[in-house]
Amino acid sequence: MTSASRPMTALALVALLSACSDGLDFDLRGGIGGGVDTTDAALKATTARPEPDNRGIISYPSYQVAVAQRGDTLADVAARIGLPADELGRYNGIRPNDPLRRGEIIALPRRVAEPSPATGATTTGPIRPPSSVDVTTLASNAIDGAPDTSRRSADPQTGVEPVRHKVARGETAFTIARLYNVSPRALSEWNGLDRDFAIREGQYLLIPVAKPTEPRSSAPATTPPGSGSPTPVPPSAAAPLPAETPKPRGTADPTPKPEEPVADIGQNKAKAKGSMTMPVSGSIIREYNPGSNPGIDISASPGTPVSAAAAGSVISVSKKTNGSSFIIVRHPDNVNTVYLNVADISVNVGDSVSRGQQIARVAPGEVGFLHFEVRQGLDSADPMSYLR
Template sequence: MTAIPVTHRLRLGSALAVIAALSACSGPIDLDMRGRMGGSLDTAAAAQTATADRPSPDNRGVISYPSYQVAVAQRGDTVASLAQRVGLSAAELARYNGVRETDPLRGGEVIALPRRVAEPSPATGAAITGPIRPASQVDVTTLAGAAIDRAAPSAAGTAPVQTGLEPVRHRVERGETAFTIARLYNVSPRALAEWNGLDKDFALREGQFLMIPAAAEAPRATQAAATTTPGSGSPTPVPPSSTKPLPAETPPAAAAAKPAPAAKPVADIGQSQTRTSNAAMAMPVDGRIIREYAKGRNEGIDIGASAGTPVKAAASGQVAAITKNTENVNIVVIRHPDDVLTIYTHLDGLTIQKGDQVSRGQSIGKVRAGDPAFLHFEVRKGFDSVDPMGYLQ
């Protein structure tokens, strides 16, 4: 599959903010939407996604990801002292974070770096080398070598790479609080505070960058549970000849048999006209899926298509919002019955406006130019993302 740049995949905070706005009401929001069913049980707490611990920084305080770096302040730090330690201009660091050079920082407070500094390595007191990357972006040889190095610390070798999910980075806007931001991304305010070193009041400032806690990885099954007797769990089908003898007569010649109707051609994954005729939704663009849905990593599907390819509404509904993310990429949200939303990003040439009623298959824009060019498409049931293929097949 074609890899999509992390910055294109992850920065959908604006879309999530739109979803929160659509679901806002006078009372508390039930994150998994069961509160809308009339019951007295509020399961919002149970719907909060479990989050992993924040990675440990190196001796400078730097945590590095492929798309950005942050620095974790030490007790007694000011913006100027932190800038000196990581090798940046104090004025540049202060301006980027909307603070003054002399402002004191709390121990554990996270400051966004305006540009990349030297990567963490054993020389900077890090147990790993290079940025934290998804395991899918690290070749098997490197991972295997890292495992060997960790298993034999006395052996000489290079520092292992560290794998993990790159958190979404959110820039605080006027009026936002830690609670509203946590609610947007379905994480707990406490996890948001711990990842970013917020004070006990969860105070934020306009223009501040926050890392949204990454989801905790599901526990791996134990070796004992994974090891089974060969053949167990996969029953062997009974051969037909053991229960039914072979036919005594020779079947009629193929020429005498009635010809079967020609099979209909199987539609390409991007050709919604045939594949999704009986589905709840139509494929929004003609193309091939280059990145599949993965809860917590990719909340929708990425459909590769040539720039300028028409993008269509997957189902009839009302345009609930049109906005842009921090990279000036259009985001369109369409509301459908039963608390279903569809989200379209990386499209240009919009032909609809907020409030418009659209029909299934109606053109709403065109695929935005990119390398590669693709459409990101999500289906959400309330706040929760679901696999779009359940609607498209």
């Protein structure tokens, strides 16, 4: 066991010993100091990972992954899906003869044949959101491909494409789960991690997808046993009292005191909208669109310094699957800013940054730009409402 894995083993042991307790804080967010307890967020319900086809392929519109079977090596997976073992190994940072855990996710460097009824899938093609599926086409395919009309064909798999995260140096399953607001247990189940939640640098992880929000029940709220019942509101208190006692007639308002200036040390920069500064100076070449673009693209020459839009702490320095580097900075009130298409990164995870501090430069490319996002938790927001 390496020294880096010992803290992870201890955390896993605590989780296992406490697994029978309701409300378990799997990543111990509520017990390591600080006034914020995010246990509920850590325990947020997630959907089950989609079932792969007979080859082990799970296909999404943007990428494909393979799921290892019991006793597989990387070479076994490569032979089953039709890719060179050396290429697959380099992409995932493992050797062809390395053994894999059952259910372990292997990212594919390029697409292979789509799942189809011939490979054990219900329909042909990648998993898509339910809203984009043509019900008539699916019904026709199910009827045409059914070998036995007396048996009901299975429903096709639909769902949201999950984020595919590449593990950076120093990250753990717990820090990644905290970053994406999911539980380490769900992260482990989706990616076939071992009992120690061990991960490796360069490994690709699928981030579990949250279950759709269920409508609120109209049933009256209940309280836990032993906590007592809420005190009913008496009829006399049905109407709220006035906000302040009325002043006697003829009394003049006192002259208001001028507000004393408060030193600006960056403690409330990200709390109010309109309190951030542009990370680079340039025109907006692609505007925010929740359906297609979760941020804005700002024109800037390659090498232009990129500054933090507000004071905060760096929580991620990593790369997307296409190799593009990005930085995530956390601010007060669960606001995060994302800086994509950057190079020459000058900050590390855990660093505190001030508004306007240089954190990177715009990456080289034919068209120089910075992609900038503002997120309230995991939900994207229009950056222009936060920028001055």
